[in-house]
Amino acid sequence: xxxxxxxxxxxxxxxxxxxxxxxxxxxxxxxxxxxxxxxxxxxxxxxxxxxxxxxxxxxxxxxxxxxxxxxxxxxxxxxxxxxxxxxxxxxxxxxxxxxxxxxxxxxxxxxxxxxxxxxxxxxxxxxxxxxxxxxxxxxxxxxxxxxxxxxxxxxxxxxxxxxxxxxxxx
Numbered sequence: 530x531x532x533x534x535x536x537x538x539x540x541x542x543x544x545x546x547x548x549x550x551x552x553x554x555x556x557x558x559x560x561x562x563x564x565x566x567x568x569x570x571x572x573x574x575x576x577x578x579x580x581x582x583x584x585x586x587x588x589x590x591x592x593x594x595x596x597x598x599x600x601x602x603x604x605x606x607x608x609x610x611x612x613x614x615x616x617x618x619x620x621x622x623x624x625x626x627x628x629x630x631x632x633x634x635x636x637x638x639x640x641x642x643x644x645x646x647x648x649x650x651x652x653x654x655x656x657x658x659x660x661x662x663x664x665x666x667x668x669x670x671x672x673x674x675x676x677x678x679x680x681x682x683x684x685x686x687x688x689x690x691x692x693x694x695x696x697x698x699x
Contacts, residue, residue, distance in 0.1 A: 544572040549634055551603065553581040561585065562593045569594035577627045579603035591620040598624040601631060602645070608657065611664035618645040 537543050544550055550568055554560050561580060569578060578600050580590050587602035594600045602618030615635055619628065632642055 540567065541571050544568045544576070547572055547576050549630060550576060550578045551581065552578065556582050556584045558585055558589070561590055565590055565594045565600065569596065569600075575599065575626070577601065577630045579631065581605070587618045588620045591622065598622045599627045601627055603631065604645075605640075608661070611661045612657070613639065613641045613660070613664075614643045615640045616645045617642050 550572060552561065552564050552568065554564055561582070565578065565580065572578070574596050576599060578594060580587060580600065580602055581604055582590070582602055583604060587600065590602075591597035591600035597620065600620055601623050602616075602620075604616040604618075606612040606614055606616065617628070617631060635642055
């Protein structure tokens, strides 16, 4: 599923052949409605469109999209680099293929889906710190294994180039 990332300042070029679009505009209903309306008409009918929102009803947003069954809510928890969970909110009409596409994509980048029902997940400072500590330990252990055994993958067997880790382990 992972492919090329294309940089362009022309919206049509950016979305016309996309498999997945992640909209992360400010949580303003009019801004998001305008964006979803535009990108849903410019993209393929099977392109999954995810909206990052904590405040807005994703069902309301989906009403403004062509083929609303492909719209979902998707929220990466902060700090993104060490929190593996990503919150998924389906709409009343989200198609199973949309959820499966998102699951595959998130799995490829080492994230775990949490289905949201009710209020949004907000981690406490202690929960965030516990996840930061766990991620740091995981990276240190992975680096130690790589140096000891010459491995270049993490415990799950995913390809992972240890030279490109962006987490400060101090």
